Amino acid sequence: MTLMARIGAAPMSGYQWLIVALCTFMNCLDGFDVMAVAYTGPSVTEEFALTGSQFGLLVSVGLIGMALGSMLLAPFADLIGRRPLILISLTLGTIGMFGAAMAPSVTMMGLFRLVTGLGVGGILASTNVIASEFSNTKNRGLAIGIYTAGYGIGATLASLVARSTVGGDWRTVFYVGGFGTLLALIVIAVLLPESVAFLEQRRPQDALERINRTLARMRMDSISEADLDQGAAAGKNARQSGSRWLKQLLTPTILLWIVFITIMFGFYFVNSWTPTLLTEEGLSESAAVTAGMAISIGGTVGSVLYGLAARLRPPRVVLIGFSLLSAGMMIVFILSTSILWLGFGIGVLVGALINGCIAGAYTVGPLLYPSTVRSVGMGWALGMGRIGAILSPTIAGVLKDAGASATQLYVGAAAVVALCALALVAVRKHEPDYTPATKEPATA
Template identity: 55%
Template sequence: MDLRARIDASPMHPYQWLIVALCVALNLLDGFDVMALAFTANSIRDDFGLDGATIGILLSAGLIGMAVGAFTLAPVADRFGRRPLILASVALATLGMALSAAAGSAWQLGTWRVVTGLGIGGILACTTVIASEYSSGRRRGLAISIYTAGYGIGATLGGLAAVQLQNEFGWRAVFVTGAVLTGLVLVLLFVALPESIEFLASRGRPSDLSEVNRIAVRIGQDPVEKLEAGTGPEENRAGRATELFSLRHRRPTLLLWFAFFTTMFGFYFVNSWTPSLLETAGLSKDQSATAGMMLTLGGAVGSVFFGVLAGRGSTRGVLIVFTVLSALSMAVFIASTAILMVAFVLGILIGGLINGCIAGLYTLAPSLYGPRLRSTGVGWAIGVGRAGAILAPTAAGVLLDLGWTAEQLYIGVAGVVVLAAIALTFLRPAVPGKPATAASSAAAVTGSSALGARAPR
């Protein structure tokens, strides 16, 4: 058995869980960052004298930066390594948060929000991959689900912290806190985060052997004797986005993008508009806010529950079930507001199911690509998903202006989410049952077939 297969078959070593925990910490910061601006928007508007449209642009600036970062920075990781790009991206996010705190105008704040988003986009593309690569086959779904749940936890804690900090010290303190926390995580990453074994193996330089064996010992595995040089055709195409459209990868890539776009569309619609639409449907302001918190609570639980189920069966099969149930729950949710407790229970259910869908996509995506295309493939899928995230709140607002009711909106978005289930039904690996790269098939320590063996079925 090569090292990749041994990692896949062995129980998770504490150091592997530490790697997952570092990735979770980065996703927590993503949630904190997003909610930091959402909860300080009114203070920023009053400070700079902004109108609603400008606040909307500021809220979107970070998401735009994330999408651009996922598209442009992810390929760098496939050429130069996951660890260097994660460190650079975290440093960029730290800088963006710090400069946001010092912004003297809306234009400056928007610029630094984009910079922060660029860093987070690079982080998301790499952490998803490295958490997947260091997880065992049995625990991969659970590890990625815990990682995904970090966003909801970070969003909740970020919202609570933002309220307290701005009440005591003003809105700038929220971004100072974010910069300090991100900087502390950067130090931890520099000390504890290893490079991807699969990246080192697929690159196959003579100097990489000692690094692979040093990491192997830390995760409780025996060293290997040699690495195969990365001389295959995909070695020279590492990190090229055009490779995603090759005959081999085009179909799974386009289906994955479609699933990411439609699922993220539904996810951000639910999280952005639910409190407001529930208030329109007759609930009080406090009741609507409570229902919004139910979505967040359900999200954390649902992500982990997805991982437990995926560890016992097919990731793709469980993901399709979660997607269909998400759509059904959305279709009946808004009609349940007459019975408050039912609405709250359905809110938890929707939050759990739609977050489970995100966890499933993050688990599934790395299995579709070889080591030298993996960050690029995952990063571009996340970028396309962020495009759906950006479009969802805007499209909902336009449809409301055109006279759509809350019930029609939820049913319409449920239909969009069903399209994700259809795409997933047809999704298969690029070359089922074979390693995803020619170079990696002969490598002494790698082979992406092991990574994907439990995923798409």
């Protein structure tokens, strides 16, 4: 039995849940980063005299950085290790956050937003893998759900900081983000171990010692050099057998890309534009931030709720329901914001549902691929999903400048999210357990 198979079959230890918690903490940085620029949008727009298109571009620059970080930095995780890449990425995030806080112009702010995005992209590409690798088979879905909830926690913290600075200096939000990222850098440097899967496959000089030290903390038996040789041989055979995966799985791969693109489009529209749009619709800046905070609060529990629901029904079916409900609640939300308490309640639902969709995509996607190419397939899907994340704020800004109202923008984004359900219906025939229906012979 390979090392990863042993971890998959063994009970989860407290140390493994600690690693999931560390990954969740780092995912909080993503939520804080995206919502920092969203919640400070009205103040940033006023100080730098930005148009809607220019603000949308400022939001998208950070997302472009995240896409580049995922594509350009993530491959180094297989060369130097997950842990070193995370430390490098946290350093970039710290520089970017403090740089944005001190930026004298929107151009400089955009440059530091790009640097922050690079760091966040590198973090996300590695932490998602680590959370999965250190989880057993039974609790992997729940672990990913908890990990995904980190975004909502970070976004909620950003909203609380933003509310305290309404009428004051918006740069405080980015200073807080910078100190938070610096804290994460210190904590991760002290507590996070290297991925045992990386050590098993790459075999650095002290691989066996480091693996056994980690296994001891996980309350698992140590392994020998022979066990490492077996794992390396299995990994080599898996890579060879999966070399032609794209041709064989082209259709489900394209469908999964559509799922990620549509979900990310709606997710980043809701999280990036809500405070600014509501302010321009007549709400006070404080009320707009409160409504945005409701979405963030919902996001902290949505992914966990999805994980619990997926224990009762197939994950794909649950995700179809979440995506359709998300689309419907987005429309209800924008129509209800004139009544603040109602808008707050609906906002919590929107945040829970759309964040649950992200967890659902992480759960449904791996089922479409054999284990030999699962990380490659999901990596491509995540990269394609960033297209929706990047396009969403920019398209919203262009349409807003063209005269679109907040209600029209929300309805359009809801329609995009609803397309996810159609792609998921088509995905069914590509799942491993799918059995085509057969017609019974006609009787005379």
